[in-house]
Amino acid sequence: MSEQEKAKEEEVLSQEVSEEEQAAVEGDQKKTVDWCYLLPDYVPHPCWNNSVRGEEAEEK
Amino acid sequence: MAYYLLRKGYELCGWEGMPFGLRYPDPQHVDFFDRDEYRLVYALDGRHDIVEDNLSPAQKDLLNRLKEQHIAVPSGGEERLEPRQEYRRYPALYKKAVNWSVTGRCNYRCRHCFMSAPDYRGKDLSLAECRHILDELLSCGIRVVQLTGGEPLIHPCLTDLLDEIRQRDILLQVIHSNGRLVDEKLLDELDRRQMRPAFHLSFDGAGRHDWLRSVDGAEEAVIRAFRLLHERGFQTAVSMCLHRHNIGVLKESVDMLASLGVRHLKMAVARPEGRWKRETANFLTQDEANEAILAYLPQYVADGMPVSAQFCGLLDFDREKRIIRIPSAKFSGQPGEERVFACRAVRNNMYISASGRVLPCMSMCGTAMEPMFESVLEKPLTEILTDSFYREMSRLPMGSCIGHNERCSACGYRLLCGAGCRACACAGTGNDYLGIDEEVCHFFRNGWYEKAKEAAEKYRDSFPR
Numbered sequence: 001m002s003e004q005e006k007a008k009e010e011e012v013l014s015q016e017v018s019e020e021e022q023a024a025v026e027g028d029q030k031k032t033v034d035w036c037y038l039l040p041d042y043v044p045h046p047c048w049n050n051s052v053r054g055e056e057a058e059e060k
Numbered sequence: 061m062a063y064y065l066l067r068k069g070y071e072l073c074g075w076e077g078m079p080f081g082l083r084y085p086d087p088q089h090v091d092f093f094d095r096d097e098y099r100l101v102y103a104l105d106g107r108h109d110i111v112e113d114n115l116s117p118a119q120k121d122l123l124n125r126l127k128e129q130h131i132a133v134p135s136g137g138e139e140r141l142e143p144r145q146e147y148r149r150y151p152a153l154y155k156k157a158v159n160w161s162v163t164g165r166c167n168y169r170c171r172h173c174f175m176s177a178p179d180y181r182g183k184d185l186s187l188a189e190c191r192h193i194l195d196e197l198l199s200c201g202i203r204v205v206q207l208t209g210g211e212p213l214i215h216p217c218l219t220d221l222l223d224e225i226r227q228r229d230i231l232l233q234v235i236h237s238n239g240r241l242v243d244e245k246l247l248d249e250l251d252r253r254q255m256r257p258a259f260h261l262s263f264d265g266a267g268r269h270d271w272l273r274s275v276d277g278a279e280e281a282v283i284r285a286f287r288l289l290h291e292r293g294f295q296t297a298v299s300m301c302l303h304r305h306n307i308g309v310l311k312e313s314v315d316m317l318a319s320l321g322v323r324h325l326k327m328a329v330a331r332p333e334g335r336w337k338r339e340t341a342n343f344l345t346q347d348e349a350n351e352a353i354l355a356y357l358p359q360y361v362a363d364g365m366p367v368s369a370q371f372c373g374l375l376d377f378d379r380e381k382r383i384i385r386i387p388s389a390k391f392s393g394q395p396g397e398e399r400v401f402a403c404r405a406v407r408n409n410m411y412i413s414a415s416g417r418v419l420p421c422m423s424m425c426g427t428a429m430e431p432m433f434e435s436v437l438e439k440p441l442t443e444i445l446t447d448s449f450y451r452e453m454s455r456l457p458m459g460s461c462i463g464h465n466e467r468c469s470a471c472g473y474r475l476l477c478g479a480g481c482r483a484c485a486c487a488g489t490g491n492d493y494l495g496i497d498e499e500v501c502h503f504f505r506n507g508w509y510e511k512a513k514e515a516a517e518k519y520r521d522s523f524p525r
Contacts, residue, residue: 012074
Protein backbone atom coordinates (compact mmCIF):
# COMPACT_ATOMS: atom_id res chain seq x y z
CA MET A 1 0.00 0.00 0.00
CA SER A 2 1.21 3.48 -0.75
CA GLU A 3 1.76 6.07 1.98
CA GLN A 4 -1.26 7.91 0.62
CA GLU A 5 -3.46 4.83 0.97
CA LYS A 6 -2.19 4.20 4.49
CA ALA A 7 -2.93 7.81 5.44
CA LYS A 8 -6.44 7.49 4.01
CA GLU A 9 -7.01 4.30 5.98
CA GLU A 10 -5.84 5.98 9.16
CA GLU A 11 -8.07 8.95 8.49
CA VAL A 12 -11.10 6.72 7.88
CA LEU A 13 -10.54 4.60 10.98
CA SER A 14 -9.89 7.55 13.28
CA GLN A 15 -13.36 9.05 12.74
CA GLU A 16 -15.61 9.40 15.75
CA VAL A 17 -18.75 7.32 16.13
CA SER A 18 -21.86 8.94 17.57
CA GLU A 19 -23.49 6.25 19.65
CA GLU A 20 -26.80 8.06 19.80
CA GLU A 21 -26.93 8.43 16.01
CA GLN A 22 -26.01 4.83 15.49
CA ALA A 23 -28.49 3.60 18.08
CA ALA A 24 -31.25 5.67 16.53
CA VAL A 25 -30.61 4.41 13.05
CA GLU A 26 -30.00 0.78 13.83
CA GLY A 27 -32.47 0.79 16.45
CA ASP A 28 -35.17 0.20 15.76
CA GLN A 29 -32.72 -1.05 18.48
CA LYS A 30 -33.58 -3.41 21.25
CA LYS A 31 -33.68 -0.74 23.88
CA THR A 32 -36.19 1.35 22.04
CA VAL A 33 -38.25 -1.09 20.09
CA ASP A 34 -38.32 -4.69 21.24
CA TRP A 35 -40.28 -3.76 24.29
CA CYS A 36 -43.34 -3.00 22.29
CA TYR A 37 -43.46 -6.29 20.46
CA LEU A 38 -45.19 -9.34 21.78
CA LEU A 39 -43.72 -12.43 20.27
CA PRO A 40 -45.73 -15.60 20.73
CA ASP A 41 -42.84 -16.97 22.80
CA TYR A 42 -41.83 -13.65 24.25
CA VAL A 43 -40.21 -13.02 27.57
CA PRO A 44 -42.02 -10.02 29.00
CA HIS A 45 -39.93 -6.92 28.78
CA PRO A 46 -39.29 -5.39 32.21
CA CYS A 47 -41.37 -2.38 31.37
CA TRP A 48 -44.44 -4.54 31.05
CA ASN A 49 -44.13 -5.45 34.66
CA ASN A 50 -42.60 -2.30 35.99
CA SER A 51 -44.01 0.46 33.88
CA VAL A 52 -46.43 2.84 35.40
CA ARG A 53 -50.01 1.78 35.00
CA GLY A 54 -53.08 3.96 35.08
CA GLU A 55 -53.64 4.62 38.75
CA GLU A 56 -49.94 5.07 39.47
CA ALA A 57 -49.70 7.47 36.55
CA GLU A 58 -52.37 9.67 37.99
CA GLU A 59 -50.60 9.71 41.35
CA LYS A 60 -47.38 10.85 39.75
CA MET B 61 -0.93 -15.07 3.33
CA ALA B 62 -4.71 -14.60 3.33
CA TYR B 63 -6.38 -11.93 1.27
CA TYR B 64 -10.08 -11.24 1.06
CA LEU B 65 -12.14 -9.02 -1.15
CA LEU B 66 -15.58 -7.58 -0.61
CA ARG B 67 -17.96 -9.23 -3.00
CA LYS B 68 -19.13 -7.05 -5.89
CA GLY B 69 -22.00 -4.76 -4.99
CA TYR B 70 -20.92 -4.21 -1.38
CA GLU B 71 -19.65 -0.70 -0.69
CA LEU B 72 -17.64 0.89 2.11
CA CYS B 73 -19.27 4.11 3.24
CA GLY B 74 -19.76 6.44 6.17
CA TRP B 75 -21.74 9.46 7.34
CA GLU B 76 -21.45 12.10 10.02
CA GLY B 77 -21.30 10.34 13.37
CA MET B 78 -21.71 6.97 11.63
CA PRO B 79 -18.46 6.55 9.72
CA PHE B 80 -18.18 2.77 9.62
CA GLY B 81 -20.79 1.49 7.19
CA LEU B 82 -21.10 -1.33 4.68
CA ARG B 83 -23.84 -0.92 2.09
CA TYR B 84 -25.31 -4.10 0.64
CA PRO B 85 -26.28 -4.52 -3.02
CA ASP B 86 -29.82 -3.86 -1.80
CA PRO B 87 -29.29 -0.19 -0.92
CA GLN B 88 -31.91 -0.35 1.82
CA HIS B 89 -29.47 -2.42 3.82
CA VAL B 90 -26.49 -0.74 5.48
CA ASP B 91 -24.64 -2.40 8.35
CA PHE B 92 -22.71 -0.23 10.79
CA PHE B 93 -19.71 -1.41 12.79
CA ASP B 94 -17.52 -0.26 15.63
CA ARG B 95 -13.95 0.82 14.99
CA ASP B 96 -12.39 -2.56 15.81
CA GLU B 97 -14.74 -4.42 13.50
CA TYR B 98 -14.35 -1.87 10.73
CA ARG B 99 -10.59 -2.25 10.79
CA LEU B 100 -11.29 -5.73 9.48
CA VAL B 101 -14.05 -4.72 7.04
CA TYR B 102 -11.83 -2.00 5.58
CA ALA B 103 -9.09 -4.59 5.06
CA LEU B 104 -11.29 -6.69 2.76
CA ASP B 105 -9.72 -4.97 -0.22
CA GLY B 106 -7.49 -7.71 -1.62
CA ARG B 107 -4.39 -5.87 -0.43
CA HIS B 108 -4.30 -6.45 3.32
CA ASP B 109 -2.84 -9.74 4.46
CA ILE B 110 -5.31 -10.87 7.10
CA VAL B 111 -3.63 -13.01 9.73
CA GLU B 112 -6.42 -14.60 11.70
CA ASP B 113 -4.26 -15.11 14.79
CA ASN B 114 -3.83 -11.35 15.00
CA LEU B 115 -7.56 -10.63 14.93
CA SER B 116 -9.57 -9.75 18.01
CA PRO B 117 -12.31 -12.23 18.97
CA ALA B 118 -14.93 -9.82 17.59
CA GLN B 119 -13.02 -9.48 14.33
CA LYS B 120 -12.68 -13.27 14.04
CA ASP B 121 -16.42 -13.73 14.55
CA LEU B 122 -17.14 -11.04 12.02
CA LEU B 123 -14.78 -12.50 9.42
CA ASN B 124 -16.39 -15.91 9.83
CA ARG B 125 -19.83 -14.38 9.41
CA LEU B 126 -18.80 -12.40 6.33
CA LYS B 127 -17.20 -15.51 4.82
CA GLU B 128 -20.30 -17.61 5.52
CA GLN B 129 -22.46 -14.98 3.86
CA HIS B 130 -20.04 -14.79 0.91
CA ILE B 131 -19.54 -11.09 1.54
CA ALA B 132 -15.82 -11.64 2.18
CA VAL B 133 -14.43 -13.64 -0.73
CA PRO B 134 -10.92 -15.19 -0.69
CA SER B 135 -8.62 -13.39 -3.09
CA GLY B 136 -5.23 -14.12 -4.62
CA GLY B 137 -4.00 -10.69 -3.64
CA GLU B 138 -4.16 -9.39 -7.20
CA GLU B 139 -7.80 -8.31 -7.46
CA ARG B 140 -8.92 -4.91 -6.22
CA LEU B 141 -12.18 -3.33 -5.16
CA GLU B 142 -14.13 -1.60 -7.89
CA PRO B 143 -13.98 2.21 -7.55
CA ARG B 144 -17.57 2.45 -6.27
CA GLN B 145 -16.79 -0.12 -3.55
CA GLU B 146 -14.00 1.97 -2.09
CA TYR B 147 -14.68 3.97 1.05
CA ARG B 148 -16.72 7.09 0.59
CA ARG B 149 -17.67 9.48 3.35
CA TYR B 150 -20.83 11.53 2.88
CA PRO B 151 -20.69 14.90 4.65
CA ALA B 152 -24.20 14.68 6.06
CA LEU B 153 -26.47 12.88 8.48
CA TYR B 154 -27.30 9.34 7.42
CA LYS B 155 -30.76 8.98 5.96
CA LYS B 156 -32.16 5.64 4.93
CA ALA B 157 -34.71 6.85 2.42
CA VAL B 158 -36.60 9.82 1.10
CA ASN B 159 -40.32 10.15 0.58
CA TRP B 160 -40.67 12.56 -2.31
CA SER B 161 -43.70 14.45 -3.59
CA VAL B 162 -42.91 14.91 -7.26
CA THR B 163 -46.12 16.84 -7.69
CA GLY B 164 -48.68 18.48 -5.42
CA ARG B 165 -51.43 17.98 -7.97
CA CYS B 166 -53.93 15.17 -7.82
CA ASN B 167 -56.54 13.66 -10.13
CA TYR B 168 -58.90 13.05 -7.19
CA ARG B 169 -60.73 15.46 -4.91
CA CYS B 170 -60.52 13.64 -1.59
CA ARG B 171 -62.59 15.17 1.17
CA HIS B 172 -59.94 14.54 3.79
CA CYS B 173 -56.74 15.55 1.95
CA PHE B 174 -54.47 17.14 4.54
CA MET B 175 -52.33 18.58 1.76
CA SER B 176 -55.43 20.02 0.08
CA ALA B 177 -54.04 18.61 -3.15
CA PRO B 178 -57.18 19.35 -5.19
CA ASP B 179 -56.62 23.03 -4.47
CA TYR B 180 -52.90 22.87 -5.18
CA ARG B 181 -51.81 25.73 -7.42
CA GLY B 182 -48.07 25.07 -7.58
CA LYS B 183 -46.18 23.64 -10.54
CA ASP B 184 -44.89 20.12 -10.86
CA LEU B 185 -41.19 19.72 -10.31
CA SER B 186 -39.60 19.92 -13.75
CA LEU B 187 -37.44 17.10 -15.03
CA ALA B 188 -34.37 19.32 -14.53
CA GLU B 189 -35.40 19.95 -10.92
CA CYS B 190 -35.98 16.23 -10.42
CA ARG B 191 -32.51 15.50 -11.79
CA HIS B 192 -31.04 18.08 -9.44
CA ILE B 193 -32.83 16.54 -6.45
CA LEU B 194 -31.68 13.04 -7.37
CA ASP B 195 -28.08 14.26 -7.64
CA GLU B 196 -28.42 15.95 -4.27
CA LEU B 197 -29.69 12.70 -2.75
CA LEU B 198 -26.69 10.85 -4.13
CA SER B 199 -24.33 13.48 -2.72
CA CYS B 200 -25.65 12.54 0.73
CA GLY B 201 -25.55 8.81 0.12
CA ILE B 202 -29.33 8.43 -0.10
CA ARG B 203 -30.12 5.65 -2.54
CA VAL B 204 -33.72 4.74 -1.70
CA VAL B 205 -36.73 6.81 -2.81
CA GLN B 206 -40.46 6.56 -2.42
CA LEU B 207 -42.58 8.58 -4.84
CA THR B 208 -45.67 10.31 -3.61
CA GLY B 209 -47.75 13.38 -4.37
CA GLY B 210 -50.40 14.69 -4.83
CA GLU B 211 -50.71 11.77 -7.20
CA PRO B 212 -47.21 10.92 -8.49
CA LEU B 213 -48.46 9.01 -11.52
CA ILE B 214 -49.84 12.20 -13.12
CA HIS B 215 -46.37 13.76 -13.34
CA PRO B 216 -45.93 14.60 -17.05
CA CYS B 217 -42.33 13.34 -17.10
CA LEU B 218 -42.92 10.16 -15.11
CA THR B 219 -41.12 7.75 -17.44
CA ASP B 220 -38.19 10.15 -17.83
CA LEU B 221 -38.05 10.38 -14.06
CA LEU B 222 -37.96 6.59 -13.81
CA ASP B 223 -35.02 6.62 -16.22
CA GLU B 224 -33.20 9.21 -14.14
CA ILE B 225 -33.73 7.16 -10.98
CA ARG B 226 -32.56 3.99 -12.71
CA GLN B 227 -29.50 5.65 -14.23
CA ARG B 228 -28.35 6.70 -10.78
CA ASP B 229 -28.81 3.21 -9.38
CA ILE B 230 -31.32 4.53 -6.88
CA LEU B 231 -33.89 2.04 -5.59
CA LEU B 232 -37.50 2.98 -6.25
CA GLN B 233 -38.88 1.34 -3.13
CA VAL B 234 -42.51 2.46 -3.04
CA ILE B 235 -45.04 4.36 -5.14
CA HIS B 236 -47.83 5.93 -3.09
CA SER B 237 -50.86 6.34 -5.31
CA ASN B 238 -54.63 6.32 -5.49
CA GLY B 239 -54.30 3.56 -8.11
CA ARG B 240 -56.34 5.22 -10.85
CA LEU B 241 -53.45 5.30 -13.31
CA VAL B 242 -52.01 1.89 -12.48
CA ASP B 243 -52.26 -0.04 -15.73
CA GLU B 244 -50.40 -2.59 -17.85
CA LYS B 245 -48.46 0.15 -19.62
CA LEU B 246 -47.12 1.58 -16.35
CA LEU B 247 -46.12 -1.85 -15.08
CA ASP B 248 -44.46 -2.60 -18.42
CA GLU B 249 -42.44 0.62 -18.07
CA LEU B 250 -41.34 -0.45 -14.59
CA ASP B 251 -40.51 -3.96 -15.74
CA ARG B 252 -38.49 -2.57 -18.64
CA ARG B 253 -36.33 -0.73 -16.11
CA GLN B 254 -36.22 -3.72 -13.75
CA MET B 255 -37.99 -1.70 -11.08
CA ARG B 256 -40.23 -3.53 -8.62
CA PRO B 257 -41.60 -0.91 -6.24
CA ALA B 258 -44.31 -1.80 -3.77
CA PHE B 259 -47.53 0.10 -4.35
CA HIS B 260 -49.12 1.74 -1.35
CA LEU B 261 -52.64 2.57 -2.40
CA SER B 262 -55.40 4.43 -0.65
CA PHE B 263 -58.57 2.49 0.02
CA ASP B 264 -61.23 3.84 2.32
CA GLY B 265 -63.65 1.06 2.92
CA ALA B 266 -65.62 -1.51 0.96
CA GLY B 267 -68.52 0.31 -0.61
CA ARG B 268 -67.38 3.62 0.89
CA HIS B 269 -64.34 4.54 -1.14
CA ASP B 270 -65.97 6.77 -3.74
CA TRP B 271 -67.57 8.98 -1.12
CA LEU B 272 -64.26 9.99 0.48
CA ARG B 273 -62.49 10.31 -2.87
CA SER B 274 -65.32 12.39 -4.35
CA VAL B 275 -64.87 10.58 -7.66
CA ASP B 276 -67.29 8.07 -9.13
CA GLY B 277 -65.65 4.77 -9.97
CA ALA B 278 -62.69 5.28 -7.60
CA GLU B 279 -63.39 2.01 -5.77
CA GLU B 280 -63.73 0.07 -8.99
CA ALA B 281 -60.47 1.59 -10.22
CA VAL B 282 -58.47 0.77 -7.11
CA ILE B 283 -59.79 -2.81 -7.01
CA ARG B 284 -58.74 -3.21 -10.63
CA ALA B 285 -55.30 -1.83 -9.68
CA PHE B 286 -54.93 -4.30 -6.79
CA ARG B 287 -55.84 -7.22 -9.06
CA LEU B 288 -53.43 -6.15 -11.75
CA LEU B 289 -50.58 -5.51 -9.32
CA HIS B 290 -51.17 -8.89 -7.70
CA GLU B 291 -51.18 -10.64 -11.08
CA ARG B 292 -47.97 -8.91 -12.08
CA GLY B 293 -46.24 -9.69 -8.77
CA PHE B 294 -46.01 -6.20 -7.29
CA GLN B 295 -46.50 -6.00 -3.54
CA THR B 296 -49.35 -3.87 -2.28
CA ALA B 297 -50.21 -2.18 0.98
CA VAL B 298 -53.11 0.05 1.89
CA SER B 299 -53.76 3.23 3.83
CA MET B 300 -57.32 3.60 5.02
CA CYS B 301 -58.75 6.73 6.62
CA LEU B 302 -61.45 6.06 9.15
CA HIS B 303 -64.49 8.29 9.45
CA ARG B 304 -68.13 8.06 10.36
CA HIS B 305 -69.17 6.43 7.07
CA ASN B 306 -66.69 3.57 6.94
CA ILE B 307 -66.11 2.57 10.57
CA GLY B 308 -68.95 0.05 10.19
CA VAL B 309 -67.30 -1.88 7.35
CA LEU B 310 -64.01 -2.97 8.93
CA LYS B 311 -64.60 -6.67 8.34
CA GLU B 312 -65.84 -6.22 4.79
CA SER B 313 -62.82 -4.02 4.00
CA VAL B 314 -60.23 -6.34 5.55
CA ASP B 315 -61.73 -9.38 3.83
CA MET B 316 -61.85 -7.63 0.48
CA LEU B 317 -58.23 -6.47 0.74
CA ALA B 318 -57.09 -9.96 1.74
CA SER B 319 -58.83 -11.41 -1.32
CA LEU B 320 -56.97 -8.88 -3.47
CA GLY B 321 -53.57 -9.99 -2.18
CA VAL B 322 -52.84 -6.92 -0.06
CA ARG B 323 -50.06 -7.56 2.44
CA HIS B 324 -50.55 -4.76 4.92
CA LEU B 325 -53.30 -2.38 5.91
CA LYS B 326 -52.76 0.76 7.95
CA MET B 327 -55.80 2.51 9.37
CA ALA B 328 -55.81 6.02 10.77
CA VAL B 329 -58.58 8.36 11.82
CA ALA B 330 -58.83 11.26 9.37
CA ARG B 331 -57.50 14.32 11.17
CA PRO B 332 -59.27 17.68 10.97
CA GLU B 333 -56.72 19.26 8.67
CA GLY B 334 -56.76 20.61 5.14
CA ARG B 335 -60.03 19.99 3.31
CA TRP B 336 -61.33 17.69 6.07
CA LYS B 337 -61.89 20.71 8.32
CA ARG B 338 -65.04 21.32 6.29
CA GLU B 339 -66.42 17.89 7.17
CA THR B 340 -67.04 18.18 10.90
CA ALA B 341 -70.20 16.06 10.74
CA ASN B 342 -68.14 13.14 9.48
CA PHE B 343 -65.38 13.26 12.07
CA LEU B 344 -64.76 10.17 14.13
CA THR B 345 -63.33 10.49 17.61
CA GLN B 346 -60.46 8.33 18.78
CA ASP B 347 -62.77 6.71 21.35
CA GLU B 348 -65.31 5.82 18.67
CA ALA B 349 -62.63 4.38 16.41
CA ASN B 350 -60.95 2.37 19.17
CA GLU B 351 -64.24 0.98 20.46
CA ALA B 352 -65.18 -0.15 16.95
CA ILE B 353 -61.77 -1.74 16.47
CA LEU B 354 -61.89 -3.62 19.77
CA ALA B 355 -65.38 -4.83 18.89
CA TYR B 356 -64.08 -6.11 15.54
CA LEU B 357 -60.90 -7.80 16.79
CA PRO B 358 -62.47 -11.13 17.86
CA GLN B 359 -63.81 -11.48 14.31
CA TYR B 360 -60.45 -10.45 12.82
CA VAL B 361 -58.70 -13.14 14.86
CA ALA B 362 -61.41 -15.75 14.18
CA ASP B 363 -61.00 -15.03 10.45
CA GLY B 364 -57.27 -15.85 10.78
CA MET B 365 -56.02 -12.22 10.67
CA PRO B 366 -56.60 -12.01 6.90
CA VAL B 367 -54.02 -9.23 6.41
CA SER B 368 -51.39 -7.64 8.63
CA ALA B 369 -53.13 -4.58 9.97
CA GLN B 370 -52.31 -1.52 12.00
CA PHE B 371 -55.45 -0.37 13.72
CA CYS B 372 -54.69 3.32 14.28
CA GLY B 373 -52.53 3.95 17.34
CA LEU B 374 -54.18 1.08 19.19
CA LEU B 375 -52.70 -2.18 17.88
CA ASP B 376 -50.61 -3.39 14.98
CA PHE B 377 -50.81 -7.07 14.01
CA ASP B 378 -47.88 -8.24 11.88
CA ARG B 379 -48.63 -11.69 10.43
CA GLU B 380 -45.15 -12.23 9.00
CA LYS B 381 -43.19 -11.37 12.13
CA ARG B 382 -45.97 -12.77 14.31
CA ILE B 383 -45.91 -9.80 16.60
CA ILE B 384 -48.40 -7.36 18.03
CA ARG B 385 -47.31 -3.79 18.62
CA ILE B 386 -48.93 -0.82 20.31
CA PRO B 387 -48.13 2.03 17.92
CA SER B 388 -48.94 4.86 20.34
CA ALA B 389 -46.36 3.54 22.82
CA LYS B 390 -43.26 4.52 20.90
CA PHE B 391 -40.76 4.31 23.75
CA SER B 392 -39.73 1.77 26.34
CA GLY B 393 -40.97 3.53 29.43
CA GLN B 394 -37.58 3.03 31.02
CA PRO B 395 -35.35 5.68 32.55
CA GLY B 396 -32.85 6.98 30.02
CA GLU B 397 -35.38 7.18 27.20
CA GLU B 398 -35.26 10.98 27.37
CA ARG B 399 -32.08 10.85 25.29
CA VAL B 400 -33.67 8.87 22.47
CA PHE B 401 -34.64 10.87 19.39
CA ALA B 402 -38.25 11.99 19.53
CA CYS B 403 -39.07 10.25 16.25
CA ARG B 404 -37.00 7.46 14.78
CA ALA B 405 -38.90 7.66 11.51
CA VAL B 406 -37.87 11.29 11.15
CA ARG B 407 -34.31 10.56 12.19
CA ASN B 408 -34.02 7.86 9.56
CA ASN B 409 -36.13 9.18 6.73
CA MET B 410 -36.73 12.47 5.00
CA TYR B 411 -39.55 14.07 3.06
CA ILE B 412 -39.20 16.39 0.09
CA SER B 413 -42.28 18.40 -0.76
CA ALA B 414 -43.58 19.28 -4.21
CA SER B 415 -41.84 22.65 -3.88
CA GLY B 416 -38.53 21.03 -2.93
CA ARG B 417 -38.67 21.75 0.79
CA VAL B 418 -36.91 19.23 3.01
CA LEU B 419 -39.30 18.37 5.83
CA PRO B 420 -39.11 15.81 8.63
CA CYS B 421 -42.21 14.05 7.32
CA MET B 422 -45.12 14.48 4.97
CA SER B 423 -47.50 15.22 7.83
CA MET B 424 -45.70 18.53 8.40
CA CYS B 425 -47.09 19.77 5.07
CA GLY B 426 -49.66 22.45 5.52
CA THR B 427 -48.69 23.17 9.12
CA ALA B 428 -47.45 26.59 10.18
CA MET B 429 -44.01 25.01 10.40
CA GLU B 430 -43.68 24.25 6.70
CA PRO B 431 -42.17 27.62 5.65
CA MET B 432 -39.42 27.16 8.25
CA PHE B 433 -37.85 24.38 6.23
CA GLU B 434 -35.46 25.04 3.37
CA SER B 435 -35.63 23.88 -0.21
CA VAL B 436 -33.14 21.53 -1.79
CA LEU B 437 -33.63 23.57 -4.96
CA GLU B 438 -32.09 26.57 -3.21
CA LYS B 439 -29.58 25.09 -0.81
CA PRO B 440 -27.32 22.02 -1.10
CA LEU B 441 -28.75 19.01 0.69
CA THR B 442 -25.41 18.45 2.43
CA GLU B 443 -25.90 21.85 4.11
CA ILE B 444 -29.53 21.15 5.01
CA LEU B 445 -28.43 17.89 6.62
CA THR B 446 -25.58 19.49 8.56
CA ASP B 447 -26.84 22.92 9.56
CA SER B 448 -30.52 23.77 9.46
CA PHE B 449 -33.76 23.74 11.36
CA TYR B 450 -34.49 20.46 9.61
CA ARG B 451 -31.41 18.92 11.17
CA GLU B 452 -32.42 20.22 14.59
CA MET B 453 -35.87 18.70 14.17
CA SER B 454 -34.60 15.34 13.02
CA ARG B 455 -32.26 15.05 16.01
CA LEU B 456 -34.67 16.32 18.62
CA PRO B 457 -34.38 14.30 21.85
CA MET B 458 -37.64 13.05 23.24
CA GLY B 459 -36.71 14.58 26.60
CA SER B 460 -36.87 18.07 25.06
CA CYS B 461 -40.53 17.53 24.25
CA ILE B 462 -41.28 16.17 27.71
CA GLY B 463 -39.44 19.01 29.44
CA HIS B 464 -41.25 21.61 27.36
CA ASN B 465 -44.69 20.59 28.62
CA GLU B 466 -45.65 20.85 32.26
CA ARG B 467 -48.36 18.23 31.80
CA CYS B 468 -45.85 15.77 30.31
CA SER B 469 -43.23 16.37 32.99
CA ALA B 470 -45.74 15.31 35.64
CA CYS B 471 -47.17 12.34 33.74
CA GLY B 472 -46.30 8.74 34.50
CA TYR B 473 -46.67 7.79 30.83
CA ARG B 474 -44.11 10.28 29.60
CA LEU B 475 -41.43 7.69 28.87
CA LEU B 476 -43.87 5.61 26.85
CA CYS B 477 -45.44 8.28 24.66
CA GLY B 478 -42.63 10.86 24.50
CA ALA B 479 -45.30 13.58 24.06
CA GLY B 480 -46.39 11.86 20.85
CA CYS B 481 -45.91 12.75 17.21
CA ARG B 482 -44.21 16.06 16.39
CA ALA B 483 -46.25 16.64 13.26
CA CYS B 484 -49.49 16.08 15.19
CA ALA B 485 -48.26 18.44 17.89
CA CYS B 486 -47.53 21.11 15.26
CA ALA B 487 -50.91 20.64 13.64
CA GLY B 488 -52.72 20.70 16.95
CA THR B 489 -50.94 23.65 18.51
CA GLY B 490 -50.42 25.73 15.40
CA ASN B 491 -46.67 25.96 15.51
CA ASP B 492 -45.31 24.47 18.73
CA TYR B 493 -43.17 21.59 17.55
CA LEU B 494 -42.29 20.71 21.13
CA GLY B 495 -45.94 20.66 22.14
CA ILE B 496 -48.25 17.82 23.07
CA ASP B 497 -49.84 15.45 20.60
CA GLU B 498 -53.31 15.50 22.15
CA GLU B 499 -54.46 12.32 20.44
CA VAL B 500 -51.65 10.30 21.99
CA CYS B 501 -52.16 12.02 25.32
CA HIS B 502 -55.82 11.06 25.18
CA PHE B 503 -54.83 7.47 24.39
CA PHE B 504 -52.77 7.12 27.55
CA ARG B 505 -54.86 9.20 29.91
CA ASN B 506 -58.12 7.52 29.04
CA GLY B 507 -57.18 3.91 29.52
CA TRP B 508 -56.59 2.90 25.89
CA TYR B 509 -53.02 1.82 26.58
CA GLU B 510 -54.20 -0.67 29.18
CA LYS B 511 -56.95 -1.90 26.86
CA ALA B 512 -54.43 -2.31 24.05
CA LYS B 513 -52.09 -4.32 26.29
CA GLU B 514 -54.96 -6.50 27.43
CA ALA B 515 -55.96 -7.21 23.81
CA ALA B 516 -52.33 -7.84 22.79
CA GLU B 517 -51.91 -10.36 25.57
CA LYS B 518 -55.21 -12.01 24.69
CA TYR B 519 -54.37 -12.44 21.00
CA ARG B 520 -50.62 -12.99 21.09
CA ASP B 521 -50.95 -16.74 20.54
CA SER B 522 -53.63 -16.41 17.89
CA PHE B 523 -51.51 -15.96 14.79
CA PRO B 524 -52.46 -18.42 12.07
CA ARG B 525 -50.00 -21.27 11.59
